[in-house]
Amino acid sequence: MATSLPARDGASPGPAAPAARRAAPVPLSGAKLIVGTIALSLATFMNVLDSSIANVSIPAISGDLGVAPNQGTWVITSFAVANAISVPLTGWMTTRFGAVRLFVTSILLFVISSWLCGVAPNLEVLLAARVLQGAVAGPMIPLSQSLLLSSYPPQKSTMALALWGMTTLVAPIMGPLLGGWISDNMTWPWIFYINIPVGLGAAYATWAIYRDRETPIKILPIDRIGLALLVIWVGSMQLMLDKGKELDWFHSTSIVVLTVVAIVGFLFFLIWESYEKHPIVDITLFKGRNFSAGVVAISVAYGLFFGNLVILPLWLQTIVGYTATDAGIVMAPVGIFAILLSPLIGKNLPKMDARWVATLAFVTFGVVSLMRSGFTLQVDTRTLMIPTLIQGAAMAMFFIPLTSIILSGQPPERIPSASGVSNFVRITFGAIGASISTTIWENRTALHHAQLVEQVNPYNPTYIDQLNHLMQLGMSQAQANGQIERNISQQAAMLGANDIFWISGVLFFVLIVFVWLTKPKKGGDLDASAAGAH
Template identity: 85%
Template sequence: MADTLIANADGDRSGAPPSPPASANAAAAPPAPLSGGKLVIGTIALSLATFMNVLDSSIANVSIPAISGDLGVAPNQGTWVITSFAVANAISVPLTGWLTTRFGAVRLFVTSILLFVLSSWLCGVAPNLETLLAARILQGAVAGPMIPLSQSLLLASYPPAKSSMALALWGMTTLVAPIMGPLLGGWISDNMTWPWIFYINIPVGLGAAYATWAIYRERETPTRILPIDRIGLALLVIWVGSMQLMLDKGKELDWFHSMFIVALTITAVVGFLFFVVWEWYEKHPIVDIHLFGGRNFAAGVVAISVAYGLFFGNLVILPLWLQTIVGYTATDAGIVMAPVGIFAIILSPIIGRALPKVDARWVATAAFITFGIVSLMRSGFTTGVDTRTLMIPTLIQGAAMAMFFIPLTSIILSGQPPARIPAASGLSNFVRITFGAIGASISTTIWENRAALHHAQLIEQVNPYNPTYVAQLDQLMQMGMSRAQAMGVIERNISLQASMLGANDIFWISGVLFFVLIVFVWLTKRAKGAGSADAAGAH
């Protein structure tokens, strides 16, 4: 039966590990779902671990000036605090499947939490930048398996009929944490000292680890000692590390005008091609890319990853736009962004309860349509936009987020047997996170380029033959300004307008792409539930 499930789920008859005998399958049948207090505490523990992990990927962003100043380094050196975590995390996420097979899901998850707590403490006590970077690399590396494992353990905790509700509860933490990160990080940096952005992980992590071990230690997954795919691991480190460095440093070094960025790009592309070929034929791959042989997995991953890249790119652009153009402070910008979580939190349980009764593709389609409408609404913003106009699309976007992660994750994991859910979840999360980094880099670069283009077009109107320009110049001079001061004010306004038009372009492009992604949603087959539900039903 296991062979049939694996073959039917992904069409993988050439690269998957051999199936155990039927007796082993019976012995390895998934445990019964949790109930009562254990289910509640287990859900909270897994969600807290996920929240802590996702929060830490963004909480340091607004604290870079404080960290750089305290450690006596330049702000551009301080950005390595973010880069080091992202590179290590990106490399470790796709290893989740292999590590789970080797050590067991529960043991690996609890160990990851404890090591995350240790590395958080090391980050807080770091006396210099080098120590802090080493601790952040360790933190990013051990954080990799936490998100996909929390997803698979949560799915196994609920009855098949409630698997969508489990995904809804899990999705709420991944939706709220990226928004809370900058808010919490800014508040801590302003009112406490920057090490506390890491120290807050210690009580949360210890509590989550204790509760998880107490509830799930008897539900450990079967383990097998597989050979280490050393070549695959080396290729993974090379291409992912090169790509992440290229994305993080590209804008700072003027992209392909820098030989360093060109070298990183070539290394990433060549390394990726060798990696794909090697893993496809490797008997015990470090990453099971045969998962992409399944239509639901492949199309679902493309849809969720590209959309997340667009969403994350806008999430980076919006606070910068509010602070540099509209004139908001960092705290005010965070407050304006925060309401996006209201509908996300309210609607996620409702979507989770309703999903088994409806076609997940329709729910995902509604999410993409809503995302598209929100982006097109923002493409009409002006420099004089008021708070109410800003808040309306932000609130609406929360509803789209609730309809986004849950149905697409259900589609991606549908048909997967329990043994392959950690690998499928790890690989899909890796691709999604990677596209988030790509989206942030591309969005900021396009914004800068489009703003420069609009500035050049607007500045053409600044000449003595343009009566509007002459009239405005005279008006400013009549207000007591010198000619140079009046020209400076006009130049400032032109720069603001150019940046505004560049942001509008980003929002408009995002809106169109969200509508295009609906095609990939309908390339998938209808999924009645997540992988654990289907698999459990099969057993």
């Protein structure tokens, strides 16, 4: 948000500066405090829920719209990319329109875009609605956090952040469960329709309580060229990643053009932002070692985490035969340890070296990925849930310490900007991770399928035995070969998923190097206003 350095307003994620230029608002009390906290939390819950609820519904969405599951994942990546692009604009929009007005407007636009998602007749319309939904969702999380902090007295800010943080951790648990249940028992549009009553209620309550607590409005210039370049290079890169497999990558002129546009746009963006007086993204932050190394670590790790979060339910439903509800149950335990441990980590982090906590998170992520790399088609639900449960502990030790490392040593006036830029990079890498993971999965599956098919020949006694066994069960030779082909396809997909999990595990261990390239102060310099930036 706006700060004492107005040139950096565009990159800020929340309305910190307006509050700094005026007397702090009087804390709320009684029923207003309770209702205000619930309204802000519901808006955050709705936003975070929508980023995960579609994961287990991809097979249902893609099947209903008549597209392949890998095309269905665009429903996830389109939301993430649009959300990432809009986050750096939050500071400028807050200063221009006011925090309360912007927050309520974002909620109402989110409700409208959710309805558009539900009524979408085809994939193209659904993706357009998801882009709108992601774009208008950008300001919601940082503004809900800021408004919540202004509702409590300073001595209770930690409790306010804890309440806010719980919302962001419960949503990933509810998302897969709710999305799976809706997909199995209703129709997939209802994963979006449920936002309508929640959003309208949150918007009404927020406006009723906070409209008299509006932040000051100030007209500041916006970096239009920087914004245009940002949209061009991020959009081109994501289109290239999403369409690459379908168009045979660089054998396609379209993919080559998109790649060139993404690279050239990115280079021009870096040059422009380096000299612009009011940059949309403060590039100079990357001159700091703590910031640059910390952002690399948290962003690449989040990309790996998010990619696995997309692959696992897809694999469970399309290959193993799980229902969407069962896949949601397998994914849900990820938030249990995260909820239990996050308050402890937040309370004790100032007494510890944040690098050791982050290292433990990466080790845990790595071990979880390597555990999953050993899955087979016969894996049972208990074996599936154990790594997911452990992963929740890694999440608790991941966001808070790395955020403190990234912000360590930043002057107070640059913390909002640093938080906004790091969140932009992290969310972008999440979308990249989802696209790359699905592409690698397809490529490795095809490779394993080709290798396994080589073994299907008259000179392989195992194949002959299996063929004879199936024919003895009453199948014709053609039916028996068809069954063997289905088994090979399932096994190839399993081996392809194993490869992704193994690669992810190795990369998590490699990322520990970047953690130790930083030199934060003990416990970092995590500002209360950024503590919940995840």
